[in-house]
Amino acid sequence: MDITFLLQLIINGLVVGSIYALVATGFVIIYKASSALNLAQGEFLMVGAYICLNLLSKYHLPFWQAILITFVFSAILGMLIERLILRPLIGSHLISVIMVTLGLSSILKALIQLVYGTDTIPFPEVFPSAPVQIGPIPVSQGYLYAIGCVTILVTVLTMFFKYSKTGVAMRATASSQQVALTMGISVKKMFAISWAISAMVSAVGGILLGTIRGGIDMSLSFMGLKVLPVVILGGLDSILGAIVGGVIIGVLENLSGGYVDPLVGGGAKEVAPYIALILILMFKPYGLFGKKKIERV
Amino acid sequence: MRCGDFKTSYSADMTIFESNSARVMMGLFLCLLFSLPLYTPGYLLDIVNRIGIAIIGAIGLNILTGFTGQISLGNAAFMAIGAFSSGYFGTKFGLPFYFCIPLAGLMTAFFGMFVGIPSLRIKGLYLAMATLAAHFIVEFLIVKWESVTGGVAGLSIPAPKLGSFTLNSDARLFFLIFIIVIMAVLFAKNLFRTKVGKAFVAIRDQAISAEVMGVNILKYKLLSFGISSFYVGVAGALVSYQAKIISPETFPVTVAIDYLGMIIIGGLGSILGSIYGAVFITLLPELLRLSTSALAGSFPLLVAKLAATKELVFGLFIVIFILFEPSGLAARWHSIKNYWKLYPFSH
Amino acid sequence: TIKVGGLWDLTGATADVGKPFADGAQDAIAMINEKGGINGKKIELINVDYAYKIPQAAAAYKKFVESDKVVMINGWGSGDTEALRDDITKDKIPFFSASFSGHLTDPTKTPFNFFVGASYSDQIRGFLDFVKKNWKGKVPAKVAFIYPNHGFGKAPIEAGRQYAKELGIELVHEEIIPTPVQDVTSNLLSMQKKSPDYAYVQTTVAPCANLLKDAKKLGIKTIFFLGNYGMTEALPKLAKDAAEGVYGMATHAAYGENVKGMKALLDWNKKHSPKAERDTVYVRGWSYAVVWAEGLRIADKNKQLNGEGIKKALETLKNFDTGGLVPPITYTATDHRPTTKTTVYVIKGGKMTKVTDMETPRRKEWLGL
């Protein structure tokens, strides 16, 4: 067996998984505050990338300024969406909330399209394009930044949800909105904060992906769908799970791409995450780290 | 004036139609419906046919998701299974459509029950994602299993034949589709008046106490997956006749999402809602397409913007509908009906 | 007026190339109409965006045929063209698609399907010929094919396999890549194990750019050749220096290229949309419209402005010249291969540079392959 090949696949899987983990974190944040799944997460990512692109190539801002402004925009976007769409739905059926996010994804896609068209637009190289050699394989620098972001995010978010008053209040809101109201928690505010944070995290993912790929277009939003198995695998309400899930799926994709694809003639790389997902759910129905839903009478 | 509830026997209290006038209205509606092919141009009839198919599929999904509470994103895959098995039986064994369609339903039901097995342990969004996973796995298998499915090239489906009579036009397919639609609606309506259907709803509302009421949860969940998939499989078979060529690309995951949209916009756990939702979600893109292409004729350079606008409007419609009708069109219909029934004493 | 259906993808999965193609075709028709139309009749192009969704394409098709009563249709992708194949034959509606699938060229099977340019199969054959001609190594050249697993991706592969064998070129690897843009490092690593000298990539420009970037990162030495939807002006912009030295098979002129027919495009755009960025896919759309408008003209002259008449008219085209936008087009009643000529380009200094013209023979057994 070719050890270098194996190592190359594993390391590449790890770094690619870091982006998955980052995007997955966005899902988890919203889930933790509202127990809803935001299926427009991929579009958040796309919007973030386009905003940053605009700032960089149209206004020629330095990268860090562009990022900060993108953050502000994303946060506003998140809060706006909460105000206009999520707030009226407080207390409605979970599926309705999910479906609304699907409608939202159409809207965001259409808006981007109206403004930027459907062409793939080149993304400026904000960090050096020279890949870095990790062991036997060169890795795009963008992925290294992703790993950095993910590490910081996990630590901060885990602490936030566990110890901060707001973090706990968010989880309380997810548990029962009505009771949260009687505690004096502003459910609206919790939603707004979580959507804002989630949109910002996604924007980071979008910017990183944009630089890694060199160009952005509508297909960026596909990342939302791509990351779903990651979120589920890790457990919907677990930040740690998002990371572990991202890494597992990243590595799995690469291994099956390297070893199974040649046997079956392609396609294994894309289904492998889903097969793994089903297998793992059989044994751990709430993902690897997800909390079991309490069903008691 | 009809006012209040004056039932004299329990069986009268349990009928589908509340009064004789409702029955007459329904009869009139059916006459109108079945005379459609007489005066509707083919391309419109094609849309009507697609609505019919969507109704069957949406009822199927609603049985599982709306009534039993098991969110499924596997509808497109189930449909594909129906379509390909019907196509396979039809082309490889030359079976006539009236065998192919039920067979497609059964195959899909079988597969649906298989997918449903983990539902005893996997719940809620996790189950939804498991069905999504099932979608991608099925897609993969369809692409790979070329000897049966024709791979990416797909299968070419001959028009269904009844003896020497070929159902090769939209009007003829219309009758096939809508007869099945009526059977599907009636069966579902009845189902939820009786034991099995009520057990489904019980599982959705309170699985634990349903179990204590003597409902075998696994059995009924599987049954729900089975019945739902049967419906969806039949819908898939009909799609194959309508599309004439089916390939993996005919059943992308967006189809599953559209179906979810139908039952939410129409009303979860409502047969009538499934119908409204199917009509709405099928018509909306057509209407938008028609209006954009009408505009595009006069402003060809605008067409790209219009295309994006179409998507925007679609998204807006979905959002607005859910915001203002969170419990679906069927619920709104009921409250309007009740309002008029008691008018002018509605408060 | 003459009604023609236009079935485009402006918002769907292939909108990145679907949009410029539609622009090109629409602009060409607008220009033709401005100049007086077809024998004095205006062409009315009925535009529909089907978002790359097959059921929507089918619905649009029905509307074209039954309610708009169009005489022909300009369509788009492989999937919908396949799905409509039988209806097209039955309804006798000439159908131009932007799918250059070789199997649409056999009139005994698909009598009403047309496209404009060398088929995907002839592109891959051109590539293999080029390799054969330029290969200096002692052992036979090693090639690999890279494509996604769908109709468009797979279209030229069988032809490529057969021709490589015939030429004695060793096909060492076929790599199937995932569809939406993703990291393809593992695919490239797999391919690298076979160390091919050349790799032919059959996909659209954005995934191509992505692939080239990953390849550059891995330091892969293989020379990449792209199909006609991969080699466009957008490539060097997206892939940046990773595009340097990459070859591609073009079926149409690049936008702004110094050919006779380009002037009309440049003039039109200067006047109507001076800011728009155009590319070879736009040229492609334009040349389509020019070709079928010619078919309409002949049919109209013959007083046969209906599906069959237009088909017949098109089949009389012999070396019809669009002014170099696309090599001369010929259709006959037994052969719908429009041309077998392709052009090899290479990216040099971020620009598409012409290398040489290729032409494969019109072999009988290749009809429909």
Next chain:
Amino acid sequence: MVQLSCSDIQLNFGGVRALSGVSFEVLRGEIFAIIGPNGAGKSSMLNCISGLYHPQQGKVIYEDHDVTRLPPFERTKRGMARSFQNIALFKGMSVIDNLMIGRHLHQHSGLISGGLYYGPAQVEETKHREYCEEIIEFLEIQSIRKSIVGTLAYGFQKRVELARALALEPKLLLLDEPMAGMNLEETEDMVRFILDTNETRGITIIMIEHDMGVVMDISNSVCVLDFGKKIAGGTPEEVQQDPNVIKAYLGDEDPEGL
């Protein structure tokens, strides 16, 4: 005659010992009360009997069959029914539909005949509807027959819980705090229903209740749990005198005073 016997039931949740070695016997036709402080394991005990929890150790023998490992619906088939402490009705359904689900096991029309409806399924449906109406009448909830259960006041929901359990035509009825949240008058009504159920329908009743007045008045025997252990058992009078019970549960004051 012993109808139900639990022996040496042990139930752990991770580190929490909910029940340790509880044994008792319930005679056919009696009203058997389980009392004890909060968190003593009463509801857990009931869950073991009805099959929602499976004890790690010990046996539940019901009508001479070992049912310890059977799932809940199997036990229901054998004639057990129960109500829940934290109301577990089908909230979105009407009262009558809740009861009709109680008839689930007694209905035999299958999927196909149900889907066709007219014919045997309709006859059966009507028959069971009549049965439910009887229960509705018995419990005096006619006026809310068609109300959606989730919108009812707490006390009514408790009553519907009882109704639904009765719809099962049980032989053994397990009630978890049936009187909670009722005022004196309503408690009296509820007592009346329970006694009627017990006497005229001959249904054995196991009841958890914190209202000592009721427990002492109507139960035939009482079992007292504390910290998962059985600390006393016997007739109400015996239990009432037991110093352990007074200390752990009743308090020194006269329970009547509460």
Next chain:
Amino acid sequence: MLTISNAEVIYNRVILVLKGLSLHVPEGKIVALLGANGAGKSTTLKAISGLLKSEEGEVSAGSIEFMGERINNLDPEDIVRKGIFQVMEGRRVFEDLTIDENLIVGGHTRKDAAGFKRDKELVYDYFPRLRERRNQLSGFLSGGEQQMLAIGRALMARPRLMLLDEPSLGIAPLLVQEIFQLIKKINTEEKTTILLVEQNANIAFSICDHAYIMEGGRVAMSGTTEQMKSNDDVKEFYLGIGEGKEKKSYRELKSYKRRKRWL
């Protein structure tokens, strides 16, 4: 402190539940609200705390004033910030949160970190059972333990007016006494005004200053505890003291049926 005058509440725009209810809670007192099932007691509390909105209900007429300020149709979170805290019926704890976290959430509106910590210890002192399980998910607690947690959570908020919906529900007799003593203590020591919905009239009267009896969405009777205790109807129907001052056994009740309503 709290004055409700002529309040009407409608659910789903059609079901009229409160039909002109008036009620007054003086500062620093304990007021009890009694009444049959479905009389509208919980609805009254929800109307005060602003929770109706989330159940499709609204205060359609009349006014609710807290410290002289109209609070009808304010958002619940603002009402909590004004110092009104409701303990909902049926032990609504955050099942996915631990006991500790539940208490933290209870003090969500508080700013003083020190007092917060102290109060948490106080709650654990009151309910030692909760301390044992402080890091356990509250969904797994027994019914009574959840009720303790719900009351503990209210203590964390240090409200000015506490609305308690059936605090004795499912609580063992010994603990019921303790809880009511605790309520009294909160009232006297922390000066918290309390509006108490309770079915157990005996125990309610043991601590309250005023009592209202509701019937079909209206107040049927009201008065000081003494007045109420001495009313014959109250004695018979709420305290179970018959004519002969002798409490009947429940067993004897079954043979006859009676219903008396004031309205």
